[in-house]
Amino acid sequence: MVNNIFISGVGGQGIITASRIISGAFFEAGFDVKKAEIHGLSQRGGSVVSQIRYGDKVFSPIIPKAKCEHVLSLEKMETLRYMELYNSKTRFVINDLKMLPITVSSGKFDYPENVKDILFSxxxxxxxxxxxxAMAKKEFSDSRMANTILIGVMxxxxxxxxxNWISSIHKNIKNKYIEKNIQAFKLGKKYGVENVK
Amino acid sequence: MDKRQFLTGNQAIARCAWEAGVKVACAYPGTPSTEIVEEIDKLEDISSEWSVNEKVAYEVAYGAALSGSRAVVCMKQVGLNVAADPFFTSIYTGVNAGLVLVCADEPGVFSSQNEQDNRNYGPFARIPILEPADSEECRLFMKEAFEISERFDTPVMIRLTTRVCHTHTITGLNIREEVKKHEYKKDARKRSMIPIYALKRHEIVEERIRELKKFNEEFACNKIFQGTRKDLCIISSGMASQHVLEVAEDISILKLAMSYPMPDDLIGDFCSEYEKVLVVEENDDFIYNNILRIINKEKVIKKPDHMRVDELNPDRVRRILDENIDNTSSDNTKQDDLSLPPRPPQMCPGCPHRAAFYLLRKYKYTITGDIGCYGLGVLPPFEAMDTIICMGASVSMAHGFDKGNKDAVGVIGDSTFFHTGINSLINSYYNNGRSAVVILDNSITAMTGGQVNPSSEKTKTRSVSIENVVRSIGIEDVRVIDAYDYNKLDKEIKALKDREDLRVLIVRQPCVLIRKDRPSKPLFIDKEECIRCGICLKVGCPAISVDQEKRPFIIGSFCFGCGVCKSVCPKGAIKDGE
Incomplete structure (x- = not known):
């Protein structure tokens, strides 16, 4: 049995670090893990994704269609770009953040405002x-904690x-930010537990 | 020592270069291979360098191997085209200590200009090729590669693909092998390729490849996975084999570790037990074409021709099986088309290339481009570039346009200038060229993540001045401009039209990703003065967005303070931050 986690967002948002923390937790838990992403050109503010697969034995690093169990999306619209990976049981944690791509700010396209409704439909x-x-700013006066909060929720x-999550944070975050990230993770987890669908 | 680690293929290659006792590592940066030498650079006991291009990198590594120290050279797929000259002949001249070429192909073309399949260099140059499929194999095959290199006296190629390079998988660790320096003995008949010696060496190359074929028949890294089906078996290699293993649990699979020279007997014996043979490989039908020598064509099935384009994945492999073997219809559900706004990559806020492209576009030049971040000048809102072919081509193609009676501006970066642009510029001057060349000097190889080059500030390496090089060629009209001085840049780019001889314009500011300071505080747009003309949006800065009323505003946390938007605003509505 292979489990699949898909992370999407925009270059520069910290996807690589987020996916390091997540894949690191499964590594710590003793699973076979693969984590695939693309470096280079797309990182310059373009759409960026990371795929994590874990289980007893993982061969391909690429998630097959409709096989995604968990989605973490750091930007709202980016969630919709990969619909073929989802099924009706896929669980979503989406950052309520809107980053306008140049195709929207230049007036050529409209930003889809109703991301949740599209998924519902x-x-x-x-x-x-x-x-x-907002949560990160309120609790930690630091919006950079947003990703770790979302990881906690997931x-x-x-x-x-x-x-396993805590030791992964220890291994993947600079020393002086570890404690803050652990707090952010726990805050997210608490939110997740209290808001079960 | 066998500690469990979670590494990318590139990290594993770097780690095992160290474990294998490598003394010298060279590369020119190129996605997806860059991180190998970046990682090696962090390790002790290895002398590593960013060479100015792949040909030079190959020659440096080859020299080190001949001198008696194990060496590794890394490049992306198109890099081997640049290095092909020494590469081919070094296979005639052999090694002393081991030499491993790590070459990364890009099925899917994520960050390249083509999708060439470098396995074809195997039979072309007569070099053995190993194809690891994950990080653990990267590590194991590196070790094997050095042993093969020294045992058979040949360079060995490790062929990676993007998904192997950039996928983290679990791997072990070993200690560093202390390899004794090989003694150097002069042997001109072996290493100085004048025609009479070269012919003799070619005989040795042919004999060697026959020996390597025998070796591959018994090579323990080739693996057979037994399935239950008797009607079909699969032959695969590298990352493609991982997708196959995921999808085809009941089918027997021969996974080739060394895809050239091929183990004919092993393949023949394996296939004899099944009715049909399916070959699953990315890009070219390399294995397929080679096994037709061994197995009856009627028995072998290749992937559909359209699958030569783009990378494979579990879904595509499933489709190959469903539609070509089992005659079941595959999942053909139509893609959910939401017509989402595309999100193309953009130049960073504060990128010193921004104003130059805005102005090159404004004056409607024909631009021959080059390879680097400025490739983003192809995309909206600039749409400025006419051609992007390969490194250095901007300068020589502008010269060609000029000879062909069409004015063009060659646009190149600092790293690409030193890569091969320098040769092109000498050629333009020497052949009475009168083209214009704009060198966007940001003092770093930026697109690949910021590797140093001769234009970089002196640190561990020495610096070379671009203008001194250009002037020393004999070119008199050399101008150096601050990339953020918009008005002066406007004047200079406009004036390119009026030149009468070869002109070089060096537009300089360091890449924002290596700068610690900012030119000024974040700017802001005065709502009262803004007339919503949209011109500031045409500079394509990610820090400028629009609100619900389509009014532009500056995202303070993104703004680098370069001031280009302020310079283009016709109403002076963009102001310096407090």
Whole structure:
């Protein structure tokens, strides 16, 4: 059995670090893990994704269509770009953040405002849309904690021990930010537990 | 020591270069191979360098191997085209200590200009090729590669693909092998390729490849995975084999570790037990074409021709099986088309290339471009570039346009200038060229993540001045401009039209990703004065967005303070921050 986690967002948002923390937790828990992403050109403010697969044995690093269990999206619209990966049971944690691509700010396209409704209309119900930037600013006076809060929320529906997440944060975050990230993670997890769909 | 680690293929290659006792590592940066030498640079006991291009990198590594120290050279797929000259002949002249070429192909073309399949260099140059499929194999195959290199006296190529390079998988670790320096002995008949010696060496190359084929028949890294089906078996290699293993649990699979020279007997014996043979490989039908020598064509099935384009994945492999073997219709559900706004990559806020492209577009030049971040000048809102072919081509193609009676401006970066643009510029001057060349000097190789080059500030390496090089060629009309001095830049770019001889314009500011300071505080747009003309949006800065009423505003946390938007605003509505 292979489990699939898909992370989407915009270049510069910290997807690589977020996916390091997540994949690191499964590594700590003793699973076989693969984490695939693309470096280079697309990182310059373009759409960026990371794919994490874990289980007893993982071969391909690429998630097959409709096989995604968990989605973490750091920007609202980016969630909609990969519909073929989702199914009606896929669980979503979405940052309620809107970043306008140049194609919108130049007036050529409209930004889809109703991300949640679009997902609902595809039979997807397990959606947690969270203004993580506001939460991070309020609780930590630091919007950079937003990603870790969202990871905490997602962790609440993944069955591995919390220690694995904490040691992954220790291994993947600079020393002086570790404690703050652990607090952010726990805050997110608490939110996730209290807001079960 | 076998500690469990979670590494990318590139990190594993770097780690095992160290474990294998490598003394010298060279590369020119190129996605997806860049991180190999970046990682090696962090390790002790290895002398590593960013060479100015792949040909030079190959020659430096080859020199080190001949001198008696194990060496590794890394490049992306198109880099081997640049290095092809020494590469081909070094296979005649052999090694002393081991030499491994790590070459990364890009099925899917994520960050390249083409999708060439470098396995074809195997039979072309007669070099053995190993194809690891994950980080653990990267590590193991590196070790094997050095042993093969020294045992058979040949460079060995490790062919990676983007998904192997950039996928983290679990791997072990070992200690560093202390390899004794090989003694250097002069041997001109072996290493100085005048015609009579070269012919002799070619005989040795042919003999060597026959020996390597025998070796590959018994090579323990080739793996057979037994399935239950008797009607079909699969042959695959590299990342494609990982997708196959995921999808085809009941089918027997031969996973080739060394895809050239091929183990004919192993393949023949394996296939004899099944009715049909399917070959699953990315890009070219390399294995397929080679096994037709061994197996009856009627028995072998290749992937559909359209699958030669783009990378494979589990879904595509499933489709190959469904539609070509089992005659079941595959999942053909139509893609959910939401017509989402595309989100193309953009130049960073404060990018020193921004104003130059805005102005090159404004004056409607024909632009021959080059390889680097300025490739983003192709995309909206600039749409300024006419051509992007390869490194250095901007300068020589502008010269060609000029000879063909069409004015063009060659636009190149600092790293690409030193890569091969320098040769092109000498050619333009020497052949009475009168083209215009704009060198966007941001003092770093930026697109690949910021590797140093001769234009970089002196640190561990020495610096070379671009203008001194250009002047020393004999070119008199050399101008150096501050990339953020918009008005002066406007004047100079406009004036390119009026030149009468070869002119070089160096537009300089360091890449924002290596700068610690900012030119000024974040700017803001005065709502009262803004007339919503949209001109500031045409500079394509990610820090400028629009609100619900389509009024532009500056996202303070993104703004770098370069002031280009302020310079283009016709109403002076963009103000310096407090």
């Amino acid at each position: 595809r039979g997807i119900n397990d959606i947690k849309l969270i203004d993580a930037d 962790s609440s529906s993944i069955d591995i021990d919390e220690n």
